Amino acid sequence: MRASRSHLPATGDVDALLRLVAACRAPAHLPSLRAAHARLLLLLHPSHPSAAPARVKLIQAYAACSALPAAHAVLESSCPLDRGGTTTTAVCFNVLIRALTAASLHRDALRLFVSMRPRGPACFPDHYTYPLALKSCAASKELLLGLQIHSAVAKLGLDANRYVAHSAISMYARCGRPEDAYRVFDGMQHRDVVSWNAMISGFARAGLFERAVEVFKEFVALQCSIPDAGTMASILPAMGNAKAEDILFVRKAFDEMQFKELISWNAMLAIYANNGYHVKAVELFLRMEKDGIGVKPDSVTLATVLPPCGELSAFSVGKRIHENIKRKMMLPNLLLENALLDMYANCGCLKDAREVFDSMSARDVISWTSIISAYGKHGHGREAVDLFEKMLGQGLEPDSIAFVAVLAACSHAGLLDVGKRYFGSMTSRYHITPKAEHYTCMVDLLGRAGCISEAYDFITTMPIEPNERVWGALLQACRIHSNMDIGVVAADSLFRLVPEQTGYYVLLSNMYARAGRWADVTSVRSVMANKGIKKLPGASIVELGDRVHTFHIGDRYHPQSEMIYQKLDELLGRIRGMGYNPEVEATLHDVEEEDKEGHLSVHSEKLAIAFLLINTSPGTPIRVTMNLRTCGDCHFAAKLISTITSREIILKDTNRIHHI
DNA sequence: GTAGGGTTAG
Numbered sequence: 001m002r003a004s005r006s007h008l009p010a011t012g013d014v015d016a017l018l019r020l021v022a023a024c025r026a027p028a029h030l031p032s033l034r035a036a037h038a039r040l041l042l043l044l045h046p047s048h049p050s051a052a053p054a055r056v057k058l059i060q061a062y063a064a065c066s067a068l069p070a071a072h073a074v075l076e077s078s079c080p081l082d083r084g085g086t087t088t089t090a091v092c093f094n095v096l097i098r099a100l101t102a103a104s105l106h107r108d109a110l111r112l113f114v115s116m117r118p119r120g121p122a123c124f125p126d127h128y129t130y131p132l133a134l135k136s137c138a139a140s141k142e143l144l145l146g147l148q149i150h151s152a153v154a155k156l157g158l159d160a161n162r163y164v165a166h167s168a169i170s171m172y173a174r175c176g177r178p179e180d181a182y183r184v185f186d187g188m189q190h191r192d193v194v195s196w197n198a199m200i201s202g203f204a205r206a207g208l209f210e211r212a213v214e215v216f217k218e219f220v221a222l223q224c225s226i227p228d229a230g231t232m233a234s235i236l237p238a239m240g241n242a243k244a245e246d247i248l249f250v251r252k253a254f255d256e257m258q259f260k261e262l263i264s265w266n267a268m269l270a271i272y273a274n275n276g277y278h279v280k281a282v283e284l285f286l287r288m289e290k291d292g293i294g295v296k297p298d299s300v301t302l303a304t305v306l307p308p309c310g311e312l313s314a315f316s317v318g319k320r321i322h323e324n325i326k327r328k329m330m331l332p333n334l335l336l337e338n339a340l341l342d343m344y345a346n347c348g349c350l351k352d353a354r355e356v357f358d359s360m361s362a363r364d365v366i367s368w369t370s371i372i373s374a375y376g377k378h379g380h381g382r383e384a385v386d387l388f389e390k391m392l393g394q395g396l397e398p399d400s401i402a403f404v405a406v407l408a409a410c411s412h413a414g415l416l417d418v419g420k421r422y423f424g425s426m427t428s429r430y431h432i433t434p435k436a437e438h439y440t441c442m443v444d445l446l447g448r449a450g451c452i453s454e455a456y457d458f459i460t461t462m463p464i465e466p467n468e469r470v471w472g473a474l475l476q477a478c479r480i481h482s483n484m485d486i487g488v489v490a491a492d493s494l495f496r497l498v499p500e501q502t503g504y505y506v507l508l509s510n511m512y513a514r515a516g517r518w519a520d521v522t523s524v525r526s527v528m529a530n531k532g533i534k535k536l537p538g539a540s541i542v543e544l545g546d547r548v549h550t551f552h553i554g555d556r557y558h559p560q561s562e563m564i565y566q567k568l569d570e571l572l573g574r575i576r577g578m579g580y581n582p583e584v585e586a587t588l589h590d591v592e593e594e595d596k597e598g599h600l601s602v603h604s605e606k607l608a609i610a611f612l613l614i615n616t617s618p619g620t621p622i623r624v625t626m627n628l629r630t631c632g633d634c635h636f637a638a639k640l641i642s643t644i645t646s647r648e649i650i651l652k653d654t655n656r657i658h659h660i
Numbered sequence: 661g662t663a664g665g666g667t668t669a670g
Contacts, residue, residue: 060661089662228665230666304667334669
């Protein structure tokens, strides 16, 4: 049968027509739907028992086919299907409002909602309508209307309805009234898992993270019902900068869930990813692939786990995910493509990142920011700036983060004037208020270029309070350019601002020492001793197969430890003959005092390199990621090792990616 | 023949 004829069902069978209507779920089905609708108009008299259900089905079908005006027309027509209006119940309104909320058209949903009551008793909102209306109030921050609805609901005695209560909790919390939300929650006679989820999510969305975690814990302890995927997703926004014990607690609840739905896995992955537990995130993802019962990673899963892959330079896991994405034909998908591009860039594979970027059919500011930042971190500042200009040429508006990327690129490439110009255009042309990150970039840019006093003046005149990163950038610049006077000011500010921040201590005490301020040196050291502060242990991470291996300074815990040290001895012996001398290197590169001690044992990046040389075949690039900035000694050693072994070494530290 | 909480990239 030809397609055009299939649009005109020549049947008088109302049930068959209704089945046809119900099967129309996509815009492609619209012609069939219109034909069936026309036929129904001829067949159904208002008295027909199927008239009212037919209208509901028609509205649903039009909505499912993204034909909301048509759905609305069915609702509004005092049509032959239902002339009397007595069966024009609220149901049709509810279905259409539901379709509007699903399409995030909350204003339209609310407009339709307020039009119901004036149309008479048959159209009065009911216990199905109120939750939808409250949801739209929550989404559009309509506290006033929300309050009106909630009090109307109470007068009708519908506030005991759990659906109404849950949406009221959510509405209050999202409209900035978490205490009112809690009052509704507290007043409920019987709470089910959704009640708890609504309250957890409510506190989380209102920014009351500790309260959210408290309620989560109380819920788990109560054991009257068990957390589900909704609970996991609700607690997630409250776990942005979570305590280790809270993450453990959530993980335990996750482990105890009998049926782990996709969203539970995704939420647990996101909690790890958002808290810097990159290894845990990748491990959990691999476990999900292996033992996740009935779950298949979706685009959310992959977009969540790709950033940790990038952080760890887990290239082979990332690459495999990319292949799966291609095989499952999940592209084009902006979210995934952006995540892939960034993953490759962070794994040190600028070429692959560029390939993803070039292959994209559409690019947004995030895509451009990722590629700009990739070129910047790989030391190609000039290209990064060209890309930024190209983005502007395409008519895309840079946002705050795009400016961080381009300013950082300018700073890496020493493009002082370009950076200054961009910083100026941020406010003058794009009306973006610079944040601490932007000021840090500018201080870094000025400082590296040797304009220390200008950088200092910049800090003293900036409109927001300089944070420790801003002072840290200045201190670093003072160290490079040996500016004691300003360096000491930066050190003082840092010491005052973040006495517990360990990362700067070595830099700080050296600065005081060089300025001859021995009392301050002693005081920094005693603070370190008193607080039991140890330097952040230097760690290097490498990926081998599906496993991630971590090495610490002087590490002897690895099963292959003996082989690694043997290999390293052999390598160091060979490169000594090429002019490598650790002691001399240490002095030349002004290695910090504790790093000198470190030379007695062995820096983690050397162990990691030796480990990969043993375990990979010749020609395989060596990728190492570290949690600190690499020292000059290791950089030089890596360079020589790269020469004698003919291996490409990609060393990623906290600041940039070194291709050796 | 309808309703509540909830995951994603720079």
